[in-house]
Amino acid sequence: MNAKEVTTLIKDHVDEIKIKDECLFATTDKQRYREAMLALRTQDIQHIFTITGVDQGKTVEVIYHFDCRPALLNLKINLPKNELRIPTITDIFPGAILYERELMEMFGVKVEGHPDPRRIFLPDDWPDGEYPLRKEWREKTK
Amino acid sequence: MTFIVPIGPQHPALKEPAFFRFEVKGEEIADVDIRFGYVHRGIEEALQRRDYKHDVYLIERICGICNVVHTTTYCQAIEQLAGVEPPERAKYIRVIILELERIHSHLLWLGIAAHQIGFNTLFMLAWRDRERVMDLREIISGNRVTSATNTIGGVRRDVKPEHVPTILRGLDELEHSTKYYIDLFNSDRTILARCTNVGILTKDDARKFCAVGPLARASGVDTDIRRDHPYAIYDKLSFNVITEREGDVWAKSMVRLREILEAIHIVRQAVKEMPIGPIRIKVNLEIPRNEAIERTEAPRGELFYYALSNGTDSPERVHVRTPTCANFASIKRMFLGGTVAEIPIVIWSIDPCFACNDRVALVDSHTGKTFNLSLKELRKWRH
Numbered sequence: 001m002n003a004k005e006v007t008t009l010i011k012d013h014v015d016e017i018k019i020k021d022e023c024l025f026a027t028t029d030k031q032r033y034r035e036a037m038l039a040l041r042t043q044d045i046q047h048i049f050t051i052t053g054v055d056q057g058k059t060v061e062v063i064y065h066f067d068c069r070p071a072l073l074n075l076k077i078n079l080p081k082n083e084l085r086i087p088t089i090t091d092i093f094p095g096a097i098l099y100e101r102e103l104m105e106m107f108g109v110k111v112e113g114h115p116d117p118r119r120i121f122l123p124d125d126w127p128d129g130e131y132p133l134r135k136e137w138r139e140k141t142k
Numbered sequence: 143m144t145f146i147v148p149i150g151p152q153h154p155a156l157k158e159p160a161f162f163r164f165e166v167k168g169e170e171i172a173d174v175d176i177r178f179g180y181v182h183r184g185i186e187e188a189l190q191r192r193d194y195k196h197d198v199y200l201i202e203r204i205c206g207i208c209n210v211v212h213t214t215t216y217c218q219a220i221e222q223l224a225g226v227e228p229p230e231r232a233k234y235i236r237v238i239i240l241e242l243e244r245i246h247s248h249l250l251w252l253g254i255a256a257h258q259i260g261f262n263t264l265f266m267l268a269w270r271d272r273e274r275v276m277d278l279r280e281i282i283s284g285n286r287v288t289s290a291t292n293t294i295g296g297v298r299r300d301v302k303p304e305h306v307p308t309i310l311r312g313l314d315e316l317e318h319s320t321k322y323y324i325d326l327f328n329s330d331r332t333i334l335a336r337c338t339n340v341g342i343l344t345k346d347d348a349r350k351f352c353a354v355g356p357l358a359r360a361s362g363v364d365t366d367i368r369r370d371h372p373y374a375i376y377d378k379l380s381f382n383v384i385t386e387r388e389g390d391v392w393a394k395s396m397v398r399l400r401e402i403l404e405a406i407h408i409v410r411q412a413v414k415e416m417p418i419g420p421i422r423i424k425v426n427l428e429i430p431r432n433e434a435i436e437r438t439e440a441p442r443g444e445l446f447y448y449a450l451s452n453g454t455d456s457p458e459r460v461h462v463r464t465p466t467c468a469n470f471a472s473i474k475r476m477f478l479g480g481t482v483a484e485i486p487i488v489i490w491s492i493d494p495c496f497a498c499n500d501r502v503a504l505v506d507s508h509t510g511k512t513f514n515l516s517l518k519e520l521r522k523w524r525h
Contacts, residue, residue: 050463095352121179
C-alpha cells in the first residue's frame with residue numbers, strides 16, 4: 001500500500017498524519033490504536049519493524065513501525081509517566097514479542113497481557129525500577 | 143518425560159554467547175527457550191551522551207562482521223535529519239564496501255556452517271576465500287574488518303583508479319570459487335543429508351513472525367530493502383533478489399551463496415560506473431528537531447534505525463533494530479520436532495550475531511528446575 005492508501009485506511013483512528021515521501025508519522029491514543037492496527041491487518045500487513053520508546057520528559061512516546069510495502073507507517077502513542085501501561089499487540093502482530101520486552105525493561109512501560117514478560121537484555125540483578133533509557137536515569141548517572 | 147539440555151552461554155557450538163534451554167523427549171526437541179543479553183553494552187544509551195561524529199565510531203562497534211552497514215545506516219539517517227545528500231561518488235564507494243562486506247559475511251557464515259556439520263575442509267576453503275575479500279577491503283579502506291569508511295556527509299577514503307584491476311581480479315577468483323560451492327551444495331551427499339528438510343521455517347511463519355533477510359527469502363518471502371526502498375545507488379544497479387521455497391537449512395545456504403554472486407555482480411557495475419567527483423561534503427551538525435527512519439539490507443537482513451535530533455550536536459535518541467533480533471522470534475518454529483543433532487546447524491542457519499549481559503543458569507538434574515544466579519551469588523559460591 002502506498003502512503004495515500006494507508007492514510008485513507010487509518011485516518012479515522014489517528015489525529016494527524018505527516019507524510020514525507022513514503023514515510024508516514026501518525027499520532028493516536030490508547031483508545032484507538034488497536035482499531036488502527038486491526039485495520040492494517042485486514043490489508044494483510046504483518047510486518048512490524050520494531051517498537052521504539054522515546055522519553056519526552058513528562059511522557060514516554062511509544063512508536064510502532066509498520067511495513068506497509070512500500071509505505072512505512074510510524075504510529076505514535078504518548079503515555080504519561082504516571083500511567084505507563086499499554087495492552088500488548090502480540091495478539092495482532094506476533095512478531096512484536098521481543099520488541100515489547102525491550103520496551104518494558106528499557107522504559108518501564110508495563111505491557112499488559114504480554115505472553116512472556118521477562119527481561120531480555122538487562123542482567124537478572126539489575127535493580128527494579130531503574131530504566132536505562134529514561135531521562136531520570138541519564139540525570140542520575142551523569 | 144522430558145529432559146533439559148542447556149546449551150550456552152559458553153558452548154563449542156556457539157560462536158557468541160547466548161543461552162538456549164532445550165526440552166527434549168529422547169532425541170526430539172519439544173520446546174526451546176532463549177536468553178540473550180550476555181554481550182549487552184548499553185550502546186543506545188551511550189549514543190545519547192556523545193555527539194554525532196563520535197557516535198559513528200561507537201556505531202561501527204555494534205557488530206564486527208557488518209560494521210559498514212551499521213555506519214552507512216546511521217550516516218544516512220543523520221544525513222536525512224540534516225537534509226543533506228552525500229556526493230554521488232561517495233554513494234558508489236559505500237555500495238562497493240557494503241557488497242564486499244556481504245561477500246565476506248556470507249563466506250564467514252559458510253565456513254562455520256560447514257564446521258557445524260563436520261565438513262572442516264569446506265570450512266578451510268571458505269575462509270581462504272574470505273581472506274581475498276578482506277584483502278580487497280584493506281586495499282580500499284585501509285582496514286580488514288572495521289573499515290572506518292563512512293562519515294556523515296560521505297566517505298573518508300577514495301577508491302583509487304590503480305586499484306580497480308586488483309578488485310576486478312579478486313572478484314573473478316571469488317566468482318569461480320562461489321560457483322564451486324553452489325555445485326557442492328547441490329551434489330555433496332553429506333551436505334544434502336545434513337541440510338535438507340532440517341530446521342524448516344514455512345512462508346506463513348516467516349511472515350507472521352516478521353523474519354528478515356536470507357531467512358525470510360529462503361522461505362519464499364520476496365523482500366529486499368535494496369530493491370524495495372533503494373538507498374545509496376542501488377536504484378541504478380541491476381541485481382536479482384534471490385529466493386528459495388523450501389525454508390530448510392539447505393535453502394538458507396543456497397540463498398546466501400547465490401547472493402554472493404549477485405554481490406560480485408553489483409561491485410563490478412559500481413566500480414565501472416563510478417563517477418569522478420568529491421567524496422564528502424561538510425555537514426552542519428547542530429541539527430534542529432527532526433526525526434528520521436532509515437532501513438538497509440545488511441548481510442543478515444533488514445537493519446532499522448530511528449533517529450531523533452534536538453537542536454544540539456548530540457542525538458536525542460537513536461534506536462537500532464538488528465536483523466538477528468528480528469529473526470529470533472521465528473527460531474522456535476525451526477527447532478520444534480527436530481533432533482538434538484540438528485541444534486548447531488539450525489542455530490547457525492539464521493546467522494546469529496548476538497550483540498546484546500546476564501548470568502549463569504543452573505539446571506537441577508533431579509527436578510529439571512532452572513535457577514538463575516546473580517553475580518553476587520556466584521561470588522559467594524566461589525568460596
